[in-house]
């Protein structure tokens with residue numbers, strides 16, 4: 001294994017800052033702006049106001065009676081699908097937008113895969129009246145058409161990315177190139193806990209409200225902590241925000257679902273924690289799908305939001321320490337779970353969290369285990385694909 | 393090497409002899425493996441005979457975030473042909489040019505092989521130095537140690553956005569030459585070079601006695617001339633990568649490359 005230097009912004013071995021020199025001053029500025037804001041009660045109050053009045057927080061913790069009966073478990077869902085915009089992504093986008101305003105930036109860029117982060121970013125740009133450019137891979141534009149229209153409706157410019165794999169990885173490359181070029185007036189709202197320091201840290205801090213609410217809610221409902229938390233992992237932001245407040249509760253199992261695509265054995269998947277090796281992509285050292293030459297391997301997942309060869313560095317550290325475990329769920333298993341949740345509970349999930357639900361059937365749990373799944377987003381954006389692949 | 397150049401690295405020696413002749417360095421960049429790798433030795437020799445003083449050989453990476461469309465596409469073509477790092481090392485060794493060769497790539501390609509093995513392989517191919525575009529001095533401790541061990545010079549970037557403290561850091565980590573990025577942006581041929589590059593170079597020069605070369609966006613002899621008024625050399629990348637892509641296959645490809653390099657080189661003789 002290659003050795004990695006330990007400098008700033010590390011989670012164990014992972015993270016750091018591998019970027020063109022041009023960006024380093026902007027990352028320093030962002031780090032400082034975040035620390036000042038996070039210690040400023042006025043900033044916290046403003047963010048909490050947006051949690052309640054813009055996003056609709058706290059989101060409910062919903063008991064799932066029929067799924068619980070069927071599996072012999074006690075299963076709850078944390079309803080991030082009920083956030084304004086339809087996913088957890090707004091928790092981060094609002095936080096970063098407030099930072100951008102503090103830094104006096106006038107232009108916002110973002111990358112998006114499923115389009116949920118793009119919609120969240122377009123939403124906050126509309127709210128604050130800032131110019132918004134969203135980079136999106138051409139393949140993702142096709143499979144998440146609804147979200148492309150939503151972004152445009154919200155006033156954002158969606159720039160198609162036709163290089164490389166034409167998905168989230170290349171959209172991120174293009175966003176980074178834009179930022180290198182326009183770093184003076186532009187803030188890059190990174191959509192997951194990936195990228196160079198301080199992004200993985202900032203995004204986790206903005207997403208940890210999910211786990212904090214969950215902890216309070218489950219104690220109120222059940223008067224005890226859950227046996228396990230389950231979440232899907234693309235870049236890993238919904239999972240880290242959900243897990244983080246439980247890290248010290250060692251009895252709570254933390255379980256991540258990666259995109260197994262057509263199956264790990266086929267090589268056509270997006271499961272760097274299950275099958276990858278550590279390397280540097282998009283500014284951080286973390287598990288990565290790469291070949292022997294250090295070239296990043298194309299990924300595959302039915303879910304655009306999980307179709308990414310890298311993962312947030314904090315997850316890499318949690319994997320190595322054994323504090324969290326990660327399993328791959330295939331497209332087919334995720335589609336099954338997508339139907340299952342729709343028909344058993346009347347909730348249509350996004351394809352991404354459907355991966356986490358699939359683990360209920362895939363992993364052995366003791367009877368009556370108390371489990372909570374982060375339902376990171378709703379399924380509207382996936383109707384087009386679902387209607388093509390499911391025969392109803 | 394003889395006389396006062398003895399004991400200097402190949403890069404330091406090259407800049408010393410340029411200074412003696414009152415010239416600045418012309419540093420062409422080409423992507424390893426585009427045109428196909430078997431052409432690289434001939435391309436390098438053509439660059440040398442055209443007047444290149446040092447040569448940068450790009451190591452393709454799947455996700456080149458510091459590169460614009462030209463070098464992105466070129467890297468992708470090289471990777472699509474199955475070019476491997478070892479192939480590039482072998483082609484450079486085979487070319488055996490008399491001017492210093494510097495590899496320019498991304499951290500992951502070096503890290504995957506291991507910084508130590510990468511630096512050793514690069515040195516054994518005859519190269520004099522290497523630059524990893526997404527490796528900043530803060531993260532470069534292991535890399536600097538590996539390069540030193542292998543006898544390979546390091547090159548680090550400074551940018552218009554770099555603070556004086558960061559320039560100090562980059563100069564401290566550099567043993568070859570300091571690579572000054574002409575503008576905030578990615579690589580790519582442009583019609584003009586921003587005037588404030590003079591100021592950036594002047595700031596860098598206050599922190600180091602190492603040679604300073606300017607790159608990104610330089611495509612024409614007048615750009616080279618302007619840059620060479622203040623810096624010790626100019627790097628020309630995308631412009632030549634485009635030229636190779638368009639003309640190398642033609643019978644006259646070699647002459648065209650040689651001519652272009654000679655024209656750029658003439659502008660570096662101030």
Ligand SMILES: Cc1ncc(COP(=O)(O)O)c(C=O)c1O
Nearest residue numbers: 116192234235236237238305377
């Ligand atoms: C609903 C939903 N869940 C999960 C993800 C994956 O991102 P992350 O792993 O950062 O939560 C996405 C990404 O687009 C998403 O839209």
